[in-house]
Each structure stands twice: as structure tokens, then as C-alpha cells.
Amino acid sequence: MTTISENPTAPATPATTEATGLIGFIPVHIARALTLGGGALTVASCFLAWTWTARFPGDLTVYGYPGGLQLQVLVAGLLTTLFALSSYGIKGTRWLTPAGADGAIKLAALAAFATAWYTVAAISIQLGGPVNLEPGGAVVAVATLLALVGALALPFERPATHPADPEDNGWDQFKHRASNGLTSFKAAFGTTGTPRRLPPLPTPVEILIIAGVLAVALGVFTYGIGTEYDELFIGFLITAGFGFAAVNKSGLLQQATQLTGKHQNLTIAGAFIAAALFPFTQTDDQYATLGVYILIFATVALGLNIVVGLAGLLDLGYVAFLGVGAYAAALVSGAPTSPFGVHLPFWAAILVGAAASLVFGVLIGAPTLRLRGDYLAIVTLGFGEIFRIAVMNTDGTSGPDITNGSNGIASIPNLDFFGFDFGAEHTIAGFTIGRFANYFFLMLLIMAVVVLVFRRSGDSRIGRAWVAIREDETAALAMGINGFRVKLIAFALGAALAGLAGTVQAHVTYTVTPEQYLFAGPIPPNSAFLLAAVVLGGMGTMSGPLVGAALLFLIPNKLQFMGEYQLFAFGLALVLIMRFRPEGIIPNRRNQLEFHEKDETPATLAKAGA
Amino acid sequence: MTTTTTKADATTEPATPETVLDARGVTMRFGGLTAVRDVDLTVRSGEIVGLIGPNGAGKTTFFNCLTGLYVPTEGEVRYKGQVLPPKSFKVTAAGIARTFQNIRLFNNMTVLENVLVGRHTRTKEGLWSALLRGPGFKKAEAASEKRAMELLEFIGLQDKAQHLAKNLPYGEQRKLEIARALASDPGLILLDEPTAGMNPQETRAAEELIFAIRDMGIAVLVIEHDMRFIFNLCDRVAVLVQGQKLIEGDSQTVQSDERVIAAYLGEPIEGDAPTDAPADTPAPAGTPKAPATEAGAPEEAAAPKETTGKSPEKPSEKPSEKSSEKPSEDTPHDPASGKENDA
The missing domain is CATH 3.40.50.300 (P-loop containing nucleotide triphosphate hydrolases)
Incomplete structure (x- = not known):
């Protein structure tokens, strides 16, 4: 009976609540004011003490300036306040929200709320109860809550939902209403509109904006890599995640993409300069180490992206090529444990490494590339393991003495490039550049080569042939593309690029052992993580695998307190990302169109790729 | 008639x-x-x-x-x-070029790229020329693009060159398949x-x-x-x-x-x-x-x-x-x- 009485009201509600928010009872003008006030209060509260003792890391006890997690809440609060101001149409802030403010406000408020409440909860739990909060802690909790409530009360366009069928049984009705609720919940955070086109700006201004964007990116990255304790890193993930989403919703990101797309070469050059500045922001070599490893990982991921993202060949044994390059370089490095007593100069070693990988790529590719799809994946997975086991067994007892078996090749000497010793510290313009920073610069150079190869090969006759094969192999063959040959080129090119990175990796890590080149393991450069970096970042794009690799390296590295659950949490995160953003963090415009067909997306594609 | x-x-x-x-x-x-x-x-x-x-x-x-x-x-x-x-x-x-009974375009490529793929057999630029980008490469790319645009004009799709193939209406997809075949x-x-x-x-x-x-x-x-x-x-x-x-x-x-x-x-x-x-x-x-x-x-x-x-x-x-x-x-x-x- 209740269902019948409810049904007539159901169609009526959408009509009356046309422009209410998720929290319906607060009038819009109050909600907006609440958001603004909450945001401003959040900003202010970051300058208060949140706890009385410095036992909680980050020293949140000081009045006057924010520290640790307070800084993150401050940034999120600032975003909320600015977006709220922008929604009032205040002069000077309107440019912040070219796609409408409300969606951005909601996510920014959520960022502030989540980070603040995470901090408050962490303090309470770690120090034994909310007693340990200073008034500032309570203020920030209330302020962010107010901002969030205000933001959620902001109106949004409710999607049309169908009322439940009164003849259904209770469970079906419940399911139906739940799905309706979910739809409007999703719509609440949906984009409010398509972003305004950027007004035509003089080129120097555009370049300045790009430089600014890159500087912010460098800042965020440097901050993330430098987070010293777990709470700070988790807070960083929360703030950065929601903050990124908020900026995305505001439409600023699309405008930035528009600009960077216009000055592509300049942006890439700028990004490299920004990356090269990274070691100068560090006082010791500790984080440069992470930087090198991320670069190695990212370079290999970008190489894999040629194979997987462009040519569509699912290669699950890709790390073997990194291993081949590393072993080749180690064997000719003059390391005392190397059975070959040769010591080639670095330029020769790098060629040997890349060439060895290339040869292996062709050898493995020639028989396997006749397979398609899952079968190729299975076979490459097998070859990856064959490499590792073969290296393990060529130790002089089970087989010929080539690789020193499971002990690997140890104490690989540092590179010496025309008198520049990579192992020593150098001082450049007053900055001390340590060993890992030296390798960081070298890796950056190699990555530049890989980026160049990726871009140029992707945008050419052969690149189009790769994409055609990925799209429809039969049709590609019928268009006169020699499928096998073209796929083999992709496979070999990918292998050579991985080998290139491997030569540096051998020197950075001092030692190469077979256990570094697993299919899956907790330490990043392994086949599963490489593939995850490509898929997570965005297949077929240039920047996607770089971002994906950075995240995939940093997250396990920073979350070591999770111990055994690390891989589990990681897997869960991957599943969630694939569910909600299947095209990857930085989507290829093509894929975005592919995965979100129903959304309104521009029908045209100005310039392929990203 | x-x-x-x-x-x-x-x-x-x-x-x-x-x-x-x-x-x-x-x-x-x-x-x-x-x-x-x-x-x-x-x-x-x-x-x-x-x-x-x-x-x-x-x-x-x-x-x-x-x-x-x-x-x-x-x-x-x-x-x-x-x-x-x-x-x-x-x-x-x-x-010999062909089209397919069930349309087999490269859906996630643009209309122009589809036709350019059709040019594959009539061009020769390999990986090295793509990487080095010499004058020969640029000339060949420009020539391919010109020919592809001619074909698109021939079938009347020149204004949709930058659309994704899959976003075309059915009849135009058929036409595009023909243009792609003609490109060889x-x-x-x-x-x-x-x-x-x-x-x-x-x-x-x-x-x-x-x-x-x-x-x-x-x-x-x-x-x-x-x-x-x-x-x-x-x-x-x-x-x-x-x-x-x-x-x-x-x-x-x-x-x-x-x-x-x-x-x-x-x-x-x-x-x-x-x-x-x-x-x-x-x-x-x-x-x-x-x-x-x-x-x-x-x-x-x-x-x-x-x-x-x-x-x-x-x-x-x-x-x-x-x-x-x-x-x-x-x-x-x-x-x-x-x-x-x-x-």
C-alpha cells in the first residue's frame, strides 16, 4: 500500500526539486554562503594549532604557519574558497571555473573535508583519543564539514530517472531506487557544462601559462616524492586525487590541455626542463634515488606503450628486455664478477645493450607474433619467465657460465663518460649533485630519446599501420599492411628501448640479478607493473605511462607500512580505477571517445594522441 | 533514366x-x-x-x-x-582492393587516417625515415595526405576528415570504406x-x-x-x-x-x-x-x-x-x- 501512495509523489519530486542539491533542505543562497564561509574558515584554521604535542609527525602545534598535513588542507581549502568566490562571479576569480563552479566546489570541498578529517582521525587514533586535539583541530573539522554540507546542497541538474514500478516486489523496487539514487549522486559531481573556449592570448602569455602549469606540476610531484611519513603521503594522495578531480571539473585542465596541445613541442621541452630542475630542489641524494628509479620505470613503460598502446600487442614478458639490456651492459662493464673481462666505454655498452635487446625482441617476436590476442599474452608471459630461469641456470654448474646464476653480476662500476664520473658528487652553480642525480640526468636524456621515438614513430606511416592493426587486423591486412612485419618492428623497437633503459639500470643498481626481472612482484619494474602503468596512465598516450609509472612506483614505495597487504591494496586500487576511469588517468582522446560514448564529447579529434 | x-x-x-x-x-x-x-x-x-x-x-x-x-x-x-x-x-x-560486407573501418582513427592507411602499399617510408624525419619523409607524408584528401573530396567527406570513423553515419562509413580501398x-x-x-x-x-x-x-x-x-x-x-x-x-x-x-x-x-x-x-x-x-x-x-x-x-x-x-x-x-x- 505504501508503494501506491508513494508512487504519485515520485514523478512530482523531480519537478519541485529541479534545482536542489543532494542535501535538499538548505536554500541555495545559504548553501553557497556556507561553502564560502566553510572554505575561508578552513584556510584560517590551518594557521591554528591542531594538537598539543609534536609526537604526531609534522608538528601541527604551532600557531601562525601551517605544517605537514595542514598545508594540504590549506591548499584544498583555498581551492574551495576560490571556486566559491568564482561561483559568486567575483571579478578576477571567474577565469578559475570555465566549465561552471559547482562541480568543482563539491570536489574541492570533499578534498578539504577528507584530508582534514583524515588528519583529525589520525591524530586521535595515534595519540589516543580526540582529547589530544587543540581547538584548531575541532575548528578545521567543523569548517570542512560546513563547507562540504554547503557544497552538497548546491543545486545540480538531476538526471531524468524512471519511478519504480509499483508492481515489482520490494527487493526490485529497492534496487531500482538505489540505482536512481546512484544516478543522481553521480550527476551531483558531474560536469556542469562544457568549458568556455580560451580567449585568444598573445603567444608569450600562453607560454607563461604553460610554464606556470609545469611549475605547479613539478611542485606537486616534488612534494609527493618528498613526503617523509605515511600520514603525509596518504594525505597527499587524498588531496591530490580530489584536487585534481576538482580542477578537472572546473574546466581549467581542458583549457590547459588546449594550450599544451597548441604548443606541443614547447610543452615537452618545458616538461623536460622542469624534470631536470628536480635534483636542484633536493638537498640530498635520497629522493633523487627515487627519481632515477621512477625514470627507469617510466622509460620502460613508454617503450611498452609502443607495443601495447599503439600496436595492441599484449606483452606480459616485457621486463625480460629490460633484463637483457641490463645484463648485456653489466657483462661488458668490467665488473669483477662478469665472466667477460671486457670493459667497454659507456656509449658502446649502451649500444650493446640496446642491440642485444633488439635481437632478443626479434627472436622472441618472430615465432610468437603469429598469434593474436590472449595467446600472444600467454606466450610472452612464458618467454619472460624463460629469460629469468635461463639467466638463473647459466651459472657454470647447470649450464655455461655466462650470467653468474642467481648471484647475478655484482659491483658494476660507475659510469665514466668522457671524464665525468657518475659516482662522484659534482657541484653545479652552487648545488651539489650526487651520484643518483647524475644518473637522473642521464636517464632524462634517454627518456628524451624514447619520447622522441614514440612521438615520431607514432605519427607516421608505420604508426598508422600499428594502430590499424590494433583496430582490425584483417582489415589492415586487406589494406596492404604486412601485419607480421609491422608487428615485429613494434616488438623489436619496444625491446630496444627497454634495453636502452636497462643499460643504465645496471649501473644505477650496482648489481643485476635474475630476481629483478619477475613477472609480478612488490618492486616496480616487473612486467605486471609495467603493464599496469601503461593501462592506468592511458594507453597510446605519451604522458600517460609516465604519470602511471610515477604513481605506481611511489605508492608501493611510500606505503611500505602496509606490508603484505600492499599488493592487495594496490590491486584493489587498480580495479577501482579501471571501473571508474577505464581510459586511464591521461586518456587518449580516441579512447575517451571510445569509453564514454554516451557522454557529450566532441565528435572531432583535432590532433591525434596526447 | x-x-x-x-x-x-x-x-x-x-x-x-x-x-x-x-x-x-x-x-x-x-x-x-x-x-x-x-x-x-x-x-x-x-x-x-x-x-x-x-x-x-x-x-x-x-x-x-x-x-x-x-x-x-x-x-x-x-x-x-x-x-x-x-x-x-x-x-x-x-x-586488388576490397571493402567488407560488415563495415570494417578503423573505428578509432580519423576519417583521414583511415584513407592514409589505405595508402600504405603505395608509400615506402619505414621506421628510420619516420624517426629521422628527412625531407623525403615530409614530402611523402604531404603527398599521401594530398591524395587522401582528393579521395575524400571524391566521396564527399572532405569536411569530416578529422572526425572519428565510427562517428560517421552508416552510409558515409560505406563510402569511406570505398575511399580507403581506392587509396591503394x-x-x-x-x-x-x-x-x-x-x-x-x-x-x-x-x-x-x-x-x-x-x-x-x-x-x-x-x-x-x-x-x-x-x-x-x-x-x-x-x-x-x-x-x-x-x-x-x-x-x-x-x-x-x-x-x-x-x-x-x-x-x-x-x-x-x-x-x-x-x-x-x-x-x-x-x-x-x-x-x-x-x-x-x-x-x-x-x-x-x-x-x-x-x-x-x-x-x-x-x-x-x-x-x-x-x-x-x-x-x-x-x-x-x-x-x-x-x-
């Missing part, structure tokens, strides 16, 4: 034919199933040849045999006198049901497009179910039933053949034994029952009869055309032939 007028010049044109496609005794077996049995077919330059038959008759299988997607179990296919290699990309390189500068284009799912206006437009393709000097072999379309369009029509060629001839001959009607209406083929295939030669115009005279000789059931009947047909028909016309034909006809040779 514009169609009739175009057809009029169509008949005058093949006065100078060169055999472009020559399939002899093509048989395709899948295990115990014989999908195509001993089919002969020739296409001469400047000709539009239709291939019809009920569903499951083996038309598409025959197409796949012609384009190297399948390797025929028996028989051979020659293109301009050369036996075709058994790989589909080599067939395309040789000069073929001497023969095989169209597999080019008007399937189109409305009458679109069908008319497709007809005009195919005539325009023929006027470019490209021979056309087309599979279609739309009989009006086929009989308006084609100089000759071959009928395939249960994997065998039933009859080949001009529209009237085929239209009035009882076995064709029977095949389409579902009457058992064995039912009308007295008629026979060797009908054919494009010449006879208004003689509906012409084949019947020849029919008496072989006495087996329709199927074997046909094969025997055909073998004499082929040699008789070919030399007559070839000897008289081939030399004169080469020059005016196809602009693509030069490129074919260096491919």
Missing part, C-alpha cells in the same frame, strides 16, 4: 578490354564442406561485374579467395596475367554489398559513385542483393548458387533465366534440368532463352553440367576479347598501372 544513358557508354567502353581478373576453377573447401566449387570469372578493365546469389551461396567466400584472405583449395586467380600471391596484403599491393590505387575494386542497409537515395548515390569509379579506369566486381541496383549497374552479372556459378551474362539474360528465379524463390535446382549455363558472352541482348538450345547435350544434373558447360565457354570468350583489344586498351585506361608495376 540517367542509368540507362550511363549504361550506354558503359557498353561502348568495354570495346577495348584487358582482362584484369581471371579466376579459373576456384574451389574452396572447409573440411567436408565445399563452399565454392570450380568457379570461373573474368573481369575486364572498364567493366562492372556483379556477383549475385542467395545467402550462403559462397559469394563472400569467393571474394576472400580472390583477395588472399583464403587460399583456394584448387584453381588459381590471376590479376593482369600474374598469379596472385596467397597473402591478402600482397594481393592489395598487386592492385587499385586496378580492380571488389565491393561486398556496398548498399546493404541503405535507403533508396543512398543506393542511388552509391550507384553514381561506382560509375565514377569505373570512369577512373578501375574495374569493379560487386556483390549485392539489391537486384535493381545490380541490373542498373553491371555490364555482366554472374549468379552463384550453392557455391557454383549458375549463369553469367548481361542483365536480361540473367533476369530471365528460370534457374536464377528458381534459386531465389527456393525451388530445387534439379527441378529444371533442361536449361544450362554456358549461356553467356556479353553480346546477346534480348534472347531470354538462348541457353536452352545448348542445354540438350550434357545430361547430368544441373551442377556437374555446369562445370562441363563452362570450360568451353571460357577459352572461347577470352581470346576473342583479348586479342583484339588488349594493345589499344593499356594506354587510355588506368592511371594506376604505372604504380602497380613498381609495387
Whole structure:
């Protein structure tokens, strides 16, 4: 009976609540004011003490300036306040929200709320109860809550939902209403509109904006890599995640993409300069180490992206090529444990490494590339393991003495490039550049080569042939593309690029052992993580695998307190990302169109790729 | 009736034919199933040849045999006198392009990129030239792009060059597939049901497009179910039933053949034994029952009869055309032939 009485009201509600928010009872003008006030209060509260003792890391006890997690809440609060101001149409802030403010406000408020409440909860739990909060802690909790409530009360366009069928049984009705609720919940955070086109700006201004964007990116990255304790890193993930989403919703990101797309070469050059500045922001070599490893990982991921993202060949044994390059370089490095007593100069070693990988790529590719799809994946997975086991067994007892078996090749000497010793510290313009920073610069150079190869090969006759094969192999063959040959080129090119990175990796890590080149393991450069970096970042794009690799390296590295659950949490995160953003963090415009067909997306594609 | 007028010049044109496609005794077996049995077919330059038959008759299988997607179990296919290699990309390189029955565009590539992929066999830039980006690379890319844009203009899609192929409406996707096939500068284009799912206006437009393709000097072999379309369009029509060629001839001959009607209406083929295939030669115009005279000789059931009947047909028909016309034909006809040779 209740269902019948409810049904007539159901169609009526959408009509009356046309422009209410998720929290319906607060009038819009109050909600907006609440958001603004909450945001401003959040900003202010970051300058208060949140706890009385410095036992909680980050020293949140000081009045006057924010520290640790307070800084993150401050940034999120600032975003909320600015977006709220922008929604009032205040002069000077309107440019912040070219796609409408409300969606951005909601996510920014959520960022502030989540980070603040995470901090408050962490303090309470770690120090034994909310007693340990200073008034500032309570203020920030209330302020962010107010901002969030205000933001959620902001109106949004409710999607049309169908009322439940009164003849259904209770469970079906419940399911139906739940799905309706979910739809409007999703719509609440949906984009409010398509972003305004950027007004035509003089080129120097555009370049300045790009430089600014890159500087912010460098800042965020440097901050993330430098987070010293777990709470700070988790807070960083929360703030950065929601903050990124908020900026995305505001439409600023699309405008930035528009600009960077216009000055592509300049942006890439700028990004490299920004990356090269990274070691100068560090006082010791500790984080440069992470930087090198991320670069190695990212370079290999970008190489894999040629194979997987462009040519569509699912290669699950890709790390073997990194291993081949590393072993080749180690064997000719003059390391005392190397059975070959040769010591080639670095330029020769790098060629040997890349060439060895290339040869292996062709050898493995020639028989396997006749397979398609899952079968190729299975076979490459097998070859990856064959490499590792073969290296393990060529130790002089089970087989010929080539690789020193499971002990690997140890104490690989540092590179010496025309008198520049990579192992020593150098001082450049007053900055001390340590060993890992030296390798960081070298890796950056190699990555530049890989980026160049990726871009140029992707945008050419052969690149189009790769994409055609990925799209429809039969049709590609019928268009006169020699499928096998073209796929083999992709496979070999990918292998050579991985080998290139491997030569540096051998020197950075001092030692190469077979256990570094697993299919899956907790330490990043392994086949599963490489593939995850490509898929997570965005297949077929240039920047996607770089971002994906950075995240995939940093997250396990920073979350070591999770111990055994690390891989589990990681897997869960991957599943969630694939569910909600299947095209990857930085989507290829093509894929975005592919995965979100129903959304309104521009029908045209100005310039392929990203 | 514009169609009739175009057809009029169509008949005058093949006065100078060169055999472009020559399939002899093509048989395709899948295990115990014989999908195509001993089919002969020739296409001469400047000709539009239709291939019809009920569903499951083996038309598409025959197409796949012609384009190297399948390797025929028996028989051979020659293109301009050369036996075709058994790989589909080599067939395309040789000069036979095709479209697919169910549209197979590269959905997530732009319209322009789709056509550029079609240029693949006619360009040579490999990986190194792509990486080094010398002047030769830029010139070749610019040339490819220019040719692709010309083709898009030819089919009327120049304004949608940057759209994703999958966002095009159905009819335009069909057209784009044709443009992509044309991009490989073929001497023969095989169209597999080019008007399937189109409305009458679109069908008319497709007809005009195919005539325009023929006027470019490209021979056309087309599979279609739309009989009006086929009989308006084609100089000759071959009928395939249960994997065998039933009859080949001009529209009237085929239209009035009882076995064709029977095949389409579902009457058992064995039912009308007295008629026979060797009908054919494009010449006879208004003689509906012409084949019947020849029919008496072989006495087996329709199927074997046909094969025997055909073998004499082929040699008789070919030399007559070839000897008289081939030399004169080469020059005016196809602009693509030069490129074919260096491919």
C-alpha cells in the first residue's frame, strides 16, 4: 500500500526539486554562503594549532604557519574558497571555473573535508583519543564539514530517472531506487557544462601559462616524492586525487590541455626542463634515488606503450628486455664478477645493450607474433619467465657460465663518460649533485630519446599501420599492411628501448640479478607493473605511462607500512580505477571517445594522441 | 533514366578490354564442406561485374579467395596475367582492393587516417625515415595526405576528415570504406554489398559513385542483393548458387533465366534440368532463352553440367576479347598501372 501512495509523489519530486542539491533542505543562497564561509574558515584554521604535542609527525602545534598535513588542507581549502568566490562571479576569480563552479566546489570541498578529517582521525587514533586535539583541530573539522554540507546542497541538474514500478516486489523496487539514487549522486559531481573556449592570448602569455602549469606540476610531484611519513603521503594522495578531480571539473585542465596541445613541442621541452630542475630542489641524494628509479620505470613503460598502446600487442614478458639490456651492459662493464673481462666505454655498452635487446625482441617476436590476442599474452608471459630461469641456470654448474646464476653480476662500476664520473658528487652553480642525480640526468636524456621515438614513430606511416592493426587486423591486412612485419618492428623497437633503459639500470643498481626481472612482484619494474602503468596512465598516450609509472612506483614505495597487504591494496586500487576511469588517468582522446560514448564529447579529434 | 544513358557508354567502353581478373576453377573447401566449387570469372578493365546469389551461396567466400584472405583449395586467380600471391596484403599491393560486407573501418582513427592507411602499399617510408624525419619523409607524408584528401573530396567527406570513423553515419562509413580501398590505387575494386542497409537515395548515390569509379579506369566486381541496383549497374552479372556459378551474362539474360528465379524463390535446382549455363558472352541482348538450345547435350544434373558447360565457354570468350583489344586498351585506361608495376 505504501508503494501506491508513494508512487504519485515520485514523478512530482523531480519537478519541485529541479534545482536542489543532494542535501535538499538548505536554500541555495545559504548553501553557497556556507561553502564560502566553510572554505575561508578552513584556510584560517590551518594557521591554528591542531594538537598539543609534536609526537604526531609534522608538528601541527604551532600557531601562525601551517605544517605537514595542514598545508594540504590549506591548499584544498583555498581551492574551495576560490571556486566559491568564482561561483559568486567575483571579478578576477571567474577565469578559475570555465566549465561552471559547482562541480568543482563539491570536489574541492570533499578534498578539504577528507584530508582534514583524515588528519583529525589520525591524530586521535595515534595519540589516543580526540582529547589530544587543540581547538584548531575541532575548528578545521567543523569548517570542512560546513563547507562540504554547503557544497552538497548546491543545486545540480538531476538526471531524468524512471519511478519504480509499483508492481515489482520490494527487493526490485529497492534496487531500482538505489540505482536512481546512484544516478543522481553521480550527476551531483558531474560536469556542469562544457568549458568556455580560451580567449585568444598573445603567444608569450600562453607560454607563461604553460610554464606556470609545469611549475605547479613539478611542485606537486616534488612534494609527493618528498613526503617523509605515511600520514603525509596518504594525505597527499587524498588531496591530490580530489584536487585534481576538482580542477578537472572546473574546466581549467581542458583549457590547459588546449594550450599544451597548441604548443606541443614547447610543452615537452618545458616538461623536460622542469624534470631536470628536480635534483636542484633536493638537498640530498635520497629522493633523487627515487627519481632515477621512477625514470627507469617510466622509460620502460613508454617503450611498452609502443607495443601495447599503439600496436595492441599484449606483452606480459616485457621486463625480460629490460633484463637483457641490463645484463648485456653489466657483462661488458668490467665488473669483477662478469665472466667477460671486457670493459667497454659507456656509449658502446649502451649500444650493446640496446642491440642485444633488439635481437632478443626479434627472436622472441618472430615465432610468437603469429598469434593474436590472449595467446600472444600467454606466450610472452612464458618467454619472460624463460629469460629469468635461463639467466638463473647459466651459472657454470647447470649450464655455461655466462650470467653468474642467481648471484647475478655484482659491483658494476660507475659510469665514466668522457671524464665525468657518475659516482662522484659534482657541484653545479652552487648545488651539489650526487651520484643518483647524475644518473637522473642521464636517464632524462634517454627518456628524451624514447619520447622522441614514440612521438615520431607514432605519427607516421608505420604508426598508422600499428594502430590499424590494433583496430582490425584483417582489415589492415586487406589494406596492404604486412601485419607480421609491422608487428615485429613494434616488438623489436619496444625491446630496444627497454634495453636502452636497462643499460643504465645496471649501473644505477650496482648489481643485476635474475630476481629483478619477475613477472609480478612488490618492486616496480616487473612486467605486471609495467603493464599496469601503461593501462592506468592511458594507453597510446605519451604522458600517460609516465604519470602511471610515477604513481605506481611511489605508492608501493611510500606505503611500505602496509606490508603484505600492499599488493592487495594496490590491486584493489587498480580495479577501482579501471571501473571508474577505464581510459586511464591521461586518456587518449580516441579512447575517451571510445569509453564514454554516451557522454557529450566532441565528435572531432583535432590532433591525434596526447 | 540517367542509368540507362550511363549504361550506354558503359557498353561502348568495354570495346577495348584487358582482362584484369581471371579466376579459373576456384574451389574452396572447409573440411567436408565445399563452399565454392570450380568457379570461373573474368573481369575486364572498364567493366562492372556483379556477383549475385542467395545467402550462403559462397559469394563472400569467393571474394576472400580472390583477395588472399583464403587460399583456394584448387584453381588459381590471376590479376593482369600474374598469379596472385596467397597473402591478402600482397594481393592489395598487386592492385586488388576490397571493402567488407560488415563495415570494417578503423573505428578509432580519423576519417583521414583511415584513407592514409589505405595508402600504405603505395608509400615506402619505414621506421628510420619516420624517426629521422628527412625531407623525403615530409614530402611523402604531404603527398599521401594530398591524395587522401582528393579521395575524400571524391566521396564527399572532405569536411569530416578529422572526425572519428565510427562517428560517421552508416552510409558515409560505406563510402569511406570505398575511399580507403581506392587509396591503394587499385586496378580492380571488389565491393561486398556496398548498399546493404541503405535507403533508396543512398543506393542511388552509391550507384553514381561506382560509375565514377569505373570512369577512373578501375574495374569493379560487386556483390549485392539489391537486384535493381545490380541490373542498373553491371555490364555482366554472374549468379552463384550453392557455391557454383549458375549463369553469367548481361542483365536480361540473367533476369530471365528460370534457374536464377528458381534459386531465389527456393525451388530445387534439379527441378529444371533442361536449361544450362554456358549461356553467356556479353553480346546477346534480348534472347531470354538462348541457353536452352545448348542445354540438350550434357545430361547430368544441373551442377556437374555446369562445370562441363563452362570450360568451353571460357577459352572461347577470352581470346576473342583479348586479342583484339588488349594493345589499344593499356594506354587510355588506368592511371594506376604505372604504380602497380613498381609495387
